[in-house]
Structure formats: structure tokens, C-alpha cells
Amino acid sequence: VQVVESGGGLVQAGGSLRLSCDVSRVVYASAGWFRQAEGQEREAVATIGMNDDTSYSDSVKGRFALYRDATKNTLYLQMDSLKPEDSGIYFCVADPGLAESRELFILSPGPHGWWGQGTQVTVSA
Numbered sequence: 158v159q160v161v162e163s164g165g166g167l168v169q170a171g172g173s174l175r176l177s178c179d180v181s182r183v184v185y186a187s188a189g190w191f192r193q194a195e196g197q198e199r200e201a202v203a204t205i206g207m208n209d210d211t212s213y214s215d216s217v218k219g220r221f222a223l224y225r226d227a228t229k230n231t232l233y234l235q236m237d238s239l240k241p242e243d244s245g246i247y248f249c250v251a252d253p254g255l256a257e258s259r260e261l262f263i264l265s266p267g268p269h270g271w272w273g274q275g276t277q278v279t280v281s282a
Contacts, residue, residue, distance in 0.1 A: 158274055159183050162249045165276030173237045174278060178249030181230035183271055185251035187261040189223060190234050192278075194245035201265070202247070203234060206258035217243070239280045249273035 160183060164176040180188055189204030189212075203213045203223040211223055222235045232249060252270035255261045266272060 159271045160188075160249045160251055160273040162247065162273045162276040165247060165278045167279045167281065168239055169281050170239060170241055172239050172280070173235070174239065175236065176234040176247055176249075176276060176278075178232040178234075178273060179230065180232060180249070180251050181228075183251050183253070185253055185271075186256045187258055188225075188232055188249070188251040189258065189261055190232075191248045191250055191265070191272075192243075192245040193248070193275075194242070197245075199248070199265075201262045204250075204258040204261040205232070206261070207256045210258045212258040212262040236278070239278075241280045241282050244278055244280045246275040247278050248275045 161179045187206045190202040191199050192202050193199040205211050220238045225232045250266045250272050252266040
């Protein structure tokens, strides 16, 4: 597995979680997080581009923050004010060719991109 997530779990509504993703094994241009709720399609949550530009889903703006460490080997998704509708499997993604956050957000990783195996986030009411 090229990208590895950690940090999921169970939290009450209003609480916080921080997800981490090790991307040190890949050379990427953009990276970020997608999620899939039960019975729903996978959707983009937050992405970051080569120039540290970011894109967020409207549903998480102001509550989630995507950032990475100085080496760019680890991504973080700080999730605050969590809601039950934030529950789902969160996937870390990275792509070697999509340079802008918006490109990855809209297009998803391409055939040479990477998906992690996912980490479960459950927010109880």
C-alpha cells in the first residue's frame, strides 16, 4: 500500500478527530481526502495542490482543515464540529500529475494515482 491512513474512530457529534496519511512512499503533485458514506458515492472532502492551494467540500468548509508537515510526507485532516453526516470511510489519495487542488478535487486520482485503504470515521448523534 503506497499511502496509509490512520486516526479514524468513534466520536460524538461536536467532537474532533485528526486523520493522518503517510505519503512518503510516493512522489505526488496533489493529495487529499475523499470519503464514502454507507450507500452513497465517494466524494471529495479536501485536497491540496503543489503550491499549497486547497479545495474543500462546501459541507466541511470552516470545520475541516487540511495541512501537511514541512517534509510533505504526512498529510493531516483536522476535523472539528463533527456531525453524524460526516460518518464514513475516509480515503487518503495522491496523484503524480494533477498539480492543482481543484483538479484532484473534481477529477479524482488518475490511473497512476494512489488510494489508501481507508479509515472509518463514525460520528454518533
